[in-house]
Amino acid sequence: MSGPQCCSNPPTLNPSSGEGHVEKLGGLDSYVTGSPNSKLAVLLISDIYGYEAPNFRKLADKIAAAGFFVAVPDFVHGDPYDSEDFSRIGIWLNDHGTDNAFEEAKPVIEDLKSQGFSAIGAAGLCWGAKVVTELAKFNNFIQAGALLHPSLVTLDDIKEVKVSIAILGAEFDQASPPELVKQFEKILSAKPEIDSFVKIYPGVEHGWTIRPSDEAARKTAEESHNDLLEFFTKHVK
Secondary structure: OOOHHHHOOOOOOOOOOOOOEEEEEOOEEEEEEOOOOOOEEEEEEOOOOOOOOHHHHHHHHHHHHOOOEEEEEOOOOOOOOOOOOHHHHHHHHHHOOHHHHHHHHHHHHHHHHHOOOOEEEEEEEOHHHHHHHHHOOOOOOOOEEEEEOOOOOOHHHHHOOOOEEEEEEEEEOOOOOHHHHHHHHHHHHOOOOOOEEEEEEEEEEOOOOOOOOOHHHHHHHHHHHHHHHHHHHHHOO
16 A cells, blocks of 8 residues: 555655766666676666656665665656645556556666676665565565565555565554564564564654655654665575
């Protein structure tokens, strides 16, 4: 499920933000950052606001600084959600299905592999977390996945996960409340063949990792970023 929090505190989009640049990957415009000489890549999939959100690109740059090549495709095709009005989200979701993004992610991953990247991780935020979950149901796309304040992810989805996975949830989250995240954790704990990391961050709301509402949330966002980097360093190698 999604909720009004998905539309709260929207970013001001800036196509020139970030330390990287835009190029084509798998046929999609993609913000890329980090050394192309790295053998390790991370596919970063946005929330409903798309790949031009400055804080989102800062997260990509931070992951790149840890030694990864980071690719951020424009899976919303230049049409990010542009309103704080939650009543319109259903129309937008109908035009921007996560199933389409999942299919479009496949050639992006193949493109990365063709460039010599030997291990690929994927992280998705909100809407993007559903796409990463779909990729994580197979053994041949990514080595590890991370879901940051996920939306639309179900218990049945988690039951099908086949790769190492991290789930970073918020204490106050209508899309994936702590009760649901704990159920995710219970399912994963029954799958010893999968290394999982599940954490609920106190005092923050859905979207806090790139849309923190105050200084306390910004500090918690930094904590979540560090946890994400630690997870990828362990599993994407």
